[in-house]
Amino acid sequence: MTHAMFPVIKTPSFFSRLFTRLVAGVVFLLLVVPAMAEQRVGNIYGLPPCVTVSGGQIDFIFKIIFWLTTAVFVIVQGTYIVYLIKYRARPGVKAHYSHGNNTLEIVWTTLPTIIFLALAIYSNRVWDDIHRPAPANALTIDVSSYQFGWQMRYPGISGKLSPSDVRLISPQNPFGTDTTDPRTAQDVISPDLVIPVDRPVHVLLHSRDVIHAFYVPEFRLYQDCIPGRTIGWVWFQATRTGEFQLACNQLCGTGHFNMKAPVRIVSEAEFNKWLSVRQQKNAAASATTPPASIPSGAGAPLTASETKPTL
Amino acid sequence: MSATIADPTHADPESHAGHGHGKKGIMHYLWNTDHKVIAMQFLFTSVFYVIIGGSMAVAMRWQLAWPGHPIPILGHLLPSTVVNDDGALISAGYNMLVTMHGTILVFFVAMPILIGVFGNFLIPLKIGAGDMAFPALNELSYWFFSISGVIMMAAFFVPGGAPGTGWTAYAPLSSHAAYSGTAMGQTLWCISLFLNGLGSLTGAVNYITTVITMRAPGMTMFRMPLPVWAIFITAILLIFAIPVLSAAAALIAFDLNFGTSFYEPAGGGQPILWQHLFWFFGHPEVYILILPAMGFVSEILSVFSRKPVFGYKAMVYAMSIIGLLGFIVWGHHMYVSGMSLTLSALFSVSTMVIAVPSAIKTFNWMGTIWRGSIHYTVPMAFAVAFVSMFVIGGLSGIFMASTPVDLFVHHTYFIVAHFHYVLFGSSVFSIFAAIYFWFPKMSGRMFNNTLGWIHFWGTFFFFNLTFFPMHNLGLAGMMRRISDPTVYDCLKQVQPLNVVCTIGAMGLGFSMIPFLINMFWSMKFGPKAPANPWNSTTLEWTVDYPIQHGNFPVTPTVYHGPYEYSVPGMEKDFLPQNEKAPDHITLEAH
Numbered sequence: 001m002t003h004a005m006f007p008v009i010k011t012p013s014f015f016s017r018l019f020t021r022l023v024a025g026v027v028f029l030l031l032v033v034p035a036m037a038e039q040r041v042g043n044i045y046g047l048p049p050c051v052t053v054s055g056g057q058i059d060f061i062f063k064i065i066f067w068l069t070t071a072v073f074v075i076v077q078g079t080y081i082v083y084l085i086k087y088r089a090r091p092g093v094k095a096h097y098s099h100g101n102n103t104l105e106i107v108w109t110t111l112p113t114i115i116f117l118a119l120a121i122y123s124n125r126v127w128d129d130i131h132r133p134a135p136a137n138a139l140t141i142d143v144s145s146y147q148f149g150w151q152m153r154y155p156g157i158s159g160k161l162s163p164s165d166v167r168l169i170s171p172q173n174p175f176g177t178d179t180t181d182p183r184t185a186q187d188v189i190s191p192d193l194v195i196p197v198d199r200p201v202h203v204l205l206h207s208r209d210v211i212h213a214f215y216v217p218e219f220r221l222y223q224d225c226i227p228g229r230t231i232g233w234v235w236f237q238a239t240r241t242g243e244f245q246l247a248c249n250q251l252c253g254t255g256h257f258n259m260k261a262p263v264r265i266v267s268e269a270e271f272n273k274w275l276s277v278r279q280q281k282n283a284a285a286s287a288t289t290p291p292a293s294i295p296s297g298a299g300a301p302l303t304a305s306e307t308k309p310t311l
Numbered sequence: 312m313s314a315t316i317a318d319p320t321h322a323d324p325e326s327h328a329g330h331g332h333g334k335k336g337i338m339h340y341l342w343n344t345d346h347k348v349i350a351m352q353f354l355f356t357s358v359f360y361v362i363i364g365g366s367m368a369v370a371m372r373w374q375l376a377w378p379g380h381p382i383p384i385l386g387h388l389l390p391s392t393v394v395n396d397d398g399a400l401i402s403a404g405y406n407m408l409v410t411m412h413g414t415i416l417v418f419f420v421a422m423p424i425l426i427g428v429f430g431n432f433l434i435p436l437k438i439g440a441g442d443m444a445f446p447a448l449n450e451l452s453y454w455f456f457s458i459s460g461v462i463m464m465a466a467f468f469v470p471g472g473a474p475g476t477g478w479t480a481y482a483p484l485s486s487h488a489a490y491s492g493t494a495m496g497q498t499l500w501c502i503s504l505f506l507n508g509l510g511s512l513t514g515a516v517n518y519i520t521t522v523i524t525m526r527a528p529g530m531t532m533f534r535m536p537l538p539v540w541a542i543f544i545t546a547i548l549l550i551f552a553i554p555v556l557s558a559a560a561a562l563i564a565f566d567l568n569f570g571t572s573f574y575e576p577a578g579g580g581q582p583i584l585w586q587h588l589f590w591f592f593g594h595p596e597v598y599i600l601i602l603p604a605m606g607f608v609s610e611i612l613s614v615f616s617r618k619p620v621f622g623y624k625a626m627v628y629a630m631s632i633i634g635l636l637g638f639i640v641w642g643h644h645m646y647v648s649g650m651s652l653t654l655s656a657l658f659s660v661s662t663m664v665i666a667v668p669s670a671i672k673t674f675n676w677m678g679t680i681w682r683g684s685i686h687y688t689v690p691m692a693f694a695v696a697f698v699s700m701f702v703i704g705g706l707s708g709i710f711m712a713s714t715p716v717d718l719f720v721h722h723t724y725f726i727v728a729h730f731h732y733v734l735f736g737s738s739v740f741s742i743f744a745a746i747y748f749w750f751p752k753m754s755g756r757m758f759n760n761t762l763g764w765i766h767f768w769g770t771f772f773f774f775n776l777t778f779f780p781m782h783n784l785g786l787a788g789m790m791r792r793i794s795d796p797t798v799y800d801c802l803k804q805v806q807p808l809n810v811v812c813t814i815g816a817m818g819l820g821f822s823m824i825p826f827l828i829n830m831f832w833s834m835k836f837g838p839k840a841p842a843n844p845w846n847s848t849t850l851e852w853t854v855d856y857p858i859q860h861g862n863f864p865v866t867p868t869v870y871h872g873p874y875e876y877s878v879p880g881m882e883k884d885f886l887p888q889n890e891k892a893p894d895h896i897t898l899e900a901h
Contacts (some may be wrong), residue, residue, distance in 0.1 A: 050789050060716045069706040089684045095877040096682035100622035112670040116663035123713040124656040129651050141524035210484040217788025220719040226649045229577025249722045249790045251477045254403040257793040
């Protein structure tokens with residue numbers, strides 16, 4: 001630099017010091033602060049426990065991406081910082097005159113393309129696997145969301161949910177069931193999501209008003225519930241018992257922040273016991289529900305689920 | 312204008328009479344068709360909204376760290392629709408702030424500064440034109456923007472208050488009065504965005520026409536500085552993206568006020584239609600907010616490394632490809648919205664592919680500083696930090712791009728961290744870099760260095776303190792847009808991180824103070840700046856402050872590309888675009 005025109009140039013040593021401080025600051029921020037916090041609380045940077053089979057698959061991809069991005073982060077930022085220090089302005093040293101290098105451009109276009117496409121292909125294989133049709137032995141639960149809460153409908157003694165139709169959903173008929181159908185009275189209604197461990201659980205997601213989202217961090221599962229539709233492709237299998245919380249994760253109004261429901265994963269025996277107790281409680285309540293029937297000419301049969309949406 | 316390269320200067324001084332030039336007093340600033348004055352109008356208006364939108368963020372952070380506790384000072388300034396009598400946020404008010412913070416920062420801060428301020432200021436000066444192609448339309452663009460802002464802010468004071476539906480305003484929460492209770496505020500939101508869109512469109516038409524028809528002799532497309540390329544591509548994106556938002560917002564207003572059911576399933580509408588329309592605009596919008604930033608940073612890195620931009624053409628191609636691909640990735644916001652699962656898979660492929668041009672740009676920025684002679688100034692510091700923050704924001708995006716991982720991190724604080732690294736760590740850092748870099752040309756004075764460095768280190772440190780822990784919060788399962796994380800058992804253990812984020816946010820707010828003082832004080836009292844304080848090569852540095860109306864006394868002729876620094880064999884280390892290279896020197900093709 002022959003023309004010393006920059007009014008704001010500092011000496012290099014000043015910048016070396018600044019960078020040292022910067023690095024120290026970042027290390028403190030990333031390692032020391034969370035470590036101090038960790039002494040007081042439990043799990044602060046790990047993921048919450050994973051309690052579903054598909055969650056394990058997701059965590060595996062997550063780890064691949066985590067280590068891949070961490071490696072890229074360290075290499076890129078490391079090289080960058082080295083350059084920033086090494087190539088700072090020094091008296092008598094002129095910058096190298098270069099407009100670029102086409103070979104390099106080709107290399108750093110091809111390499112990321114391959115990595116990203118591989119990631120996309122692998123991700124979509126897992127995506128398809130997670131969304132394969134629910135197994136035949138799955139327990140089907142109708143999950144109904146509303147401003148601002150959740151309600152679940154379980155199959156009664158027949159082992160099958162009574163027919164329902166989203167067009168019938170109303171404040172009087174929250175699940176859109178055919179109240180003239182005798183099977184409807186067998187359904188078990190619950191404010192909690194109670195599921196048996198080690199058995200596939202197929203949830204039919206509904207909303208009575210606005211869009212809500214079914215989100216349980218420990219399940220690694222998020223899915224929007226759309227009014228006027230049944231989302232029927234979500235199923236999961238719990239790998240251990242425990243108590244968690246179902247959260248709405250789509251802004252749905254003033255009570256959104258507190259729209260939650262307890263989730264209990266229990267043994268099959270405990271589940272059956274809970275269901276039968278629940279059924280007895282329900283029997284009395286269901287008698288008061290006014291009847292509603294499928295509108296004549298509604299055409300489509302009462303289907304419980306839409307496993308693949310239209311484009 | 313038939314010629315590709317038209318005479319940029321208005322030869323006839325009489326033609327300036329209608330441009331507001333020479334008007335005295337307040338009218339000079341209210342209706343003025345000089346692109347430089349319009350740029351300043353955009354800048355001052357946007358700085359006002361930075362303060363408003365930023366304060367909202369701090370109020371939200373306070374609530375998240377200490378839910379239900381009255382907010383000091385700010386709590387008494389917020390309207391009664393947002394806070395209770397003690398000055399603590401109510402949950403409806405929190406939702407309003409979520410909505411308005413996002414809307415204001417996107418439509419009234421980032422877009423107008425990146426495009427309105429620098430598009431206006433830089434395009435004519437950098438391509439050697441006398442003004443924009445349509446000066447009156449240009450001023451009209453500012454007024455559309457300005458009025459849309461007043462309408463947006465008015466939403467806080469109508470019955471029901473501001474909309475509480477998020478800046479994404481998902482239907483039918485937004486399109487059905489009974490669900491949100493803020494029908495009037497939401498309608499104003501729609502009208503405001505409609506007008507704001509008209510402002511963006513009139514601006515975009517102007518930029519495109521100016522770049523295509525008014526370049527100085529010798530200024531071929533591939534000799535244009537990268538900020539001009541970036542804003543040119545951005546303007547094309549605006550033309551295709553903005554009308555979709557305007558139409559979609561109009562449909563919400565119809566649903567709310569005229570009994571239509573575009574988004575209401577009971578009347579045969581589809582809630583997801585809104586998401587498709589919104590994100591068809593919304594994803595190009597993300598690139599609208601980052602492309603100009605990339606353009607500024609490319610130039611600033613080159614100037615202060617005293618080196619040509621590494622891979623100039625690769626940069627242009629990368630930006631063009633980002634612009635194109637930007638229109639086929641919108642579905643990655645909707646993997647788990649109830650859209651077809653097959654579509655989700657397709658969108659994840661296009662999303663992974665669009666990461667490639669961003670990677671190319673990052674490598675070229677590193678190539679630019681490689682073997683350079685880096686001069687650390689305040690604008691350079693922000694530009695350097697931009698690249699670093701952009702890398703973090705880019706890498707965190709890969710998690711969401713992977714469909715199965717999105718099942719886990721969708722709508723958590725992980726995404727909040729991600730887009731703040733891109734929008735704040737990248738776009739806003741670039742805005743700071745650009746303001747410091749062109750401050751001498753815009754105000755004729757130098758900024759104060761000490762205040763500039765305090766601003767930089769404060770912003771850099773507190774930005775990371777605020778947003779880095781949000782990755783952890785998201786992975787711990789913290790939902791975005793909830794006003795009280797402590798109601799969830801699994802989030803209680805990470806509450807200390809929320810406190811850390813809030814301390815960072817307050818620090819970030821305080822870091823803005825030296826910036827504002829610096830700008831307003833130096834503009835009046837700073838030392839006079841030389842015409843070309845950074846020894847830069849592009850045309851705007853060839854004219855003295857104050858730049859006359861019409862910009863160039865004599866139309867400049869351009870002889871070579873924009874970034875000829877450290878050319879071997881030359882005594883000075885920069886070769887302005889309007890200077891011929893000495894005969895014995897051959898410039899490398901770029």
